[in-house]
Amino acid sequence: MQYLKRMLATTLCAVTALSSVFALSACGGDTSSSNRNKGPKDPAKTITIASGEGGNGSEWLYTLADKFEKAYQEEGYRVNVLEPSNDMAGTVALTDMARGVEETGTDMYFISGINSVDAVGEDGDYGVLAEDLAEIVFNQPAIGYDGEEESVLISSKIRADRMRYSIDKHGKAYGFQYNDTVSGLAVNMKKFNKYGLELPKTTNEFLQCMQTIYLGTDTVPNAENKKGHFPITYVGGNNGYVVSALSTWMAQYDYDAYEQFWSMHETDAEGNVIKMETNGYEVFKMKSVEEMLTVAYAAMDVRAAAYGSTTQGLDQAQAQVMKENGGAVMMFNGSWMMNEVKLNWKNQVNDITFIGVPVISALGTKLMGNGTSYNLSDEKCDEVLSFVIGLVDENKEIDEMITAVKEEFDGLTLSEAVVTEIARARGFVYVRGVEALGLINKNTPRKNIAALFLRMMASEDFAQTWYETANSAPVYSRNLDLSKASTTFVREAVKISLNKYQVGITGPRNVNGLRESLGLRAIFTHTAHIPSTISTGAIVSMFDGKGNIGKDAKGNALTVQVYRDAAKKMQETEYNNAKKYWKDYYKNAGLPIPEGVN
Amino acid sequence: MEQEVVKHKIVKYSKFEKRDFFFAYALVAFPILQFLVFWVYVNASSIFLAFQTETGEFTLLNFKAVFSSFTKLDTFGLDFGKSLQNSMTLWVINHLVCFPVTVVTTYILQRKIWGHYLWRVCYIIPSLMGSVVWTSLVKYMVSYDGLIVNALVSIGMELPEMVLRNGLFAAEETAFPTLITITTIMGFVGNNAVLTGAYSRVPDEIFESAKLDGAGFWREFISIAVPCVWPTLATLMTFGLCGIFTADANVFLYSNGTGKPGMSTVGFHLYYITYQISMRGASNSAFGYPAAIGFTLTMMTLPIVLIGRWALEKMQEAVEL
Numbered sequence: 020m021q022y023l024k025r026m027l028a029t030t031l032c033a034v035t036a037l038s039s040v041f042a043l044s045a046c047g048g049d050t051s052s053s054n055r056n057k058g059p060k061d062p063a064k065t066i067t068i069a070s071g072e073g074g075n076g077s078e079w080l081y082t083l084a085d086k087f088e089k090a091y092q093e094e095g096y097r098v099n100v101l102e103p104s105n106d107m108a109g110t111v112a113l114t115d116m117a118r119g120v121e122e123t124g125t126d127m128y129f130i131s132g133i134n135s136v137d138a139v140g141e142d143g144d145y146g147v148l149a150e151d152l153a154e155i156v157f158n159q160p161a162i163g164y165d166g167e168e169e170s171v172l173i174s175s176k177i178r179a180d181r182m183r184y185s186i187d188k189h190g191k192a193y194g195f196q197y198n199d200t201v202s203g204l205a206v207n208m209k210k211f212n213k214y215g216l217e218l219p220k221t222t223n224e225f226l227q228c229m230q231t232i233y234l235g236t237d238t239v240p241n242a243e244n245k246k247g248h249f250p251i252t253y254v255g256g257n258n259g260y261v262v263s264a265l266s267t268w269m270a271q272y273d274y275d276a277y278e279q280f281w282s283m284h285e286t287d288a289e290g291n292v293i294k295m296e297t298n299g300y301e302v303f304k305m306k307s308v309e310e311m312l313t314v315a316y317a318a319m320d321v322r323a324a325a326y327g328s329t330t331q332g333l334d335q336a337q338a339q340v341m342k343e344n345g346g347a348v349m350m351f352n353g354s355w356m357m358n359e360v361k362l363n364w365k366n367q368v369n370d371i372t373f374i375g376v377p378v379i380s381a382l383g384t385k386l387m388g389n390g391t392s393y394n395l396s397d398e399k400c401d402e403v404l405s406f407v408i409g410l411v412d413e414n415k416e417i418d419e420m421i422t423a424v425k426e427e428f429d430g431l432t433l434s435e436a437v438v439t440e441i442a443r444a445r446g447f448v449y450v451r452g453v454e455a456l457g458l459i460n461k462n463t464p465r466k467n468i469a470a471l472f473l474r475m476m477a478s479e480d481f482a483q484t485w486y487e488t489a490n491s492a493p494v495y496s497r498n499l500d501l502s503k504a505s506t507t508f509v510r511e512a513v514k515i516s517l518n519k520y521q522v523g524i525t526g527p528r529n530v531n532g533l534r535e536s537l538g539l540r541a542i543f544t545h546t547a548h549i550p551s552t553i554s555t556g557a558i559v560s561m562f563d564g565k566g567n568i569g570k571d572a573k574g575n576a577l578t579v580q581v582y583r584d585a586a587k588k589m590q591e592t593e594y595n596n597a598k599k600y601w602k603d604y605y606k607n608a609g610l611p612i613p614e615g616v617n
Numbered sequence: 618m619e620q621e622v623v624k625h626k627i628v629k630y631s632k633f634e635k636r637d638f639f640f641a642y643a644l645v646a647f648p649i650l651q652f653l654v655f656w657v658y659v660n661a662s663s664i665f666l667a668f669q670t671e672t673g674e675f676t677l678l679n680f681k682a683v684f685s686s687f688t689k690l691d692t693f694g695l696d697f698g699k700s701l702q703n704s705m706t707l708w709v710i711n712h713l714v715c716f717p718v719t720v721v722t723t724y725i726l727q728r729k730i731w732g733h734y735l736w737r738v739c740y741i742i743p744s745l746m747g748s749v750v751w752t753s754l755v756k757y758m759v760s761y762d763g764l765i766v767n768a769l770v771s772i773g774m775e776l777p778e779m780v781l782r783n784g785l786f787a788a789e790e791t792a793f794p795t796l797i798t799i800t801t802i803m804g805f806v807g808n809n810a811v812l813t814g815a816y817s818r819v820p821d822e823i824f825e826s827a828k829l830d831g832a833g834f835w836r837e838f839i840s841i842a843v844p845c846v847w848p849t850l851a852t853l854m855t856f857g858l859c860g861i862f863t864a865d866a867n868v869f870l871y872s873n874g875t876g877k878p879g880m881s882t883v884g885f886h887l888y889y890i891t892y893q894i895s896m897r898g899a900s901n902s903a904f905g906y907p908a909a910i911g912f913t914l915t916m917m918t919l920p921i922v923l924i925g926r927w928a929l930e931k932m933q934e935a936v937e938l
Contacts, residue, residue: 256874321779328783541893547695555789555878
């Protein structure tokens, strides 16, 4: 018995000791084990990179590391890629940077979840954490995989609307942008094609698609029938995917108003920019807000959404779109979705495609409807709007579009201003990729090697690598071989990014001016999250919940007016609250209350 | 004087004793350090924050904002009064309903009724599960196609459309009652393990002797079991009083981080405000408002806890076993 006990104890000790040894070796062992390059490394010539994993995976990083080492074989430059981790984001990443290169040994970071590049600059909690990339990267040419410099400077390869997210408030370019994402709609074409519909380009077309899918056709039963499909699904809670669409609709309708909305600054008759100190709440009364909310109510209609939509998580929502039977046909998502679904739905990845956020139809009536020189009916406005958007998607020039409209619509001659406005609206794309930044750790002795690495990242060669491995669009190139996309979804998403009219917008990340000083970062002040408020509030729907159009108390068929009524109510509530608490915002922000504010 | 010197000479530690002594000190030093950093410093810092503006000057504005939020929406658009009401409701149910029931049921199980092992396992399992696992399970059960909704429909209960489409946590009418039900179930099992331990320390001889004297089941419970485990009961009740405003009832997990519809509790409310401020990228002093809420709640809780503790000590003298 004693012997048995001793044997048991010895065995347990051995197992514990062995498992501890293995566990510890995994923790603190050779961090370069994930790097594909073997052989001795000179610490003075080896850069260490920490990276988050995120929706784009890490294949691109290893590929680039290989190419970099090959190009700089003679110089002996090597790359040590630490095991990518989802934890390496936001505050965790900043804290790691704050420990300094001497302690962490990390020269460079590729991270996301940072609200603004200011976080690594002078205004950040830890002071300056990164090297200024202006001279060592942006004012240098990119470097190809063969080690040769390209003919143009990197600063000329990045669009101004993206570069602004690399520069902090003090003008220092700490961040290196590398991911051009697009927000929009994922559409399951296998389900969508059953209804004989065309992919929507305007919000009216989108709502028409929703209506057709919900009501069903001669061949497909309505959504409430188990053999039918619901038009839409979304992620419950405070998810940001629909918020991206809300910001886009506001920008599409009136970009100047959109800028005013996020800054609470207005321009007077002389062109001077004035802070709306006493009446900033007036921005909540804008027409673009009403139009945005109207579409939001329709798009979030609980009866048109697949069962479980308001309480489900991201994976469940994606499953609703990916599954063949039941579920939903469309979902607000982004270009990053492919990497999230390919693991569980690898046989269905070619069923889905991606479309940009439909352009708000109210723009058409604003530009060409009643009260304009064109005086077109609402239906005609939408038809013309949709036609022009199709041309924008094909990267046509403005004059080509004017000519095409003239031919298509019996001599209708749109002005250059109108077509430009439509092209501009179509080009607005909510970009979440600005959250992803490449950063060189402050005071690293290897900053020049790290800078070479970033310069290679800005090359045409890497652009194609990024597209093929990260399933996303690059920031520094528009010359891609699109045929090499892994799926239709990726190709279509990247096409949107590459469109020459594309301009990135970022909604709440764009908060500036007085609004920023008051800390009013959400779209609304008293409705913290518009989509969740709509989906968890009283049901607003033009459908009856049984597969038909609903009827009002008098027996008349309901129309989209129900969404507009609800939108107006929400807008009014927000406006009244913002007006009521205007003084409190100053108090909470510790700012002096301006004269005239009661 | 001489005696003292002699005493010093007598108290002489061996090498091993000294080593043990340092070892014991080292063990205690870590929790003390942790207490100083994570309790003393954190709380002191919070109290200072409550009296500061975002620019760092002394102010009582944060407290004015807290008091006005009792009756109207605060600047975050949240209804603090409603959160307070929800927290109080959950606390009353948990501590005035569930706790006494748990004291009785645990005792019944302790007396080894038929099938007590099975019952005990059923009681213990939920408290062993992590809250994320437990909430996922519950969320599935109360979803539109889950066990509960299907059962309610099959017995002919008329449920709101929102429930039929999105489950019990989706509708204003059912979300908070569902939360109460779940909290009640968890409340029944919550203190089972602690109370089982306390009851098992009571010697069987006392019960046998009471039985010989003709005491029935309930007499044994009231006159023997409860007095014997009273220190444990008093401690648990004191902890309960301390958590009167802070228990969040896993609202974050049940409501996908929104507190909607109508499920927000004080614990969740505080988290939500703090999160919103941190998302604004504001300086640390911007946390003055949630700090003031915390301070106010502490001031409200403190007399309740002190009086409650005093009353609990007065109610029953501890029994030495």
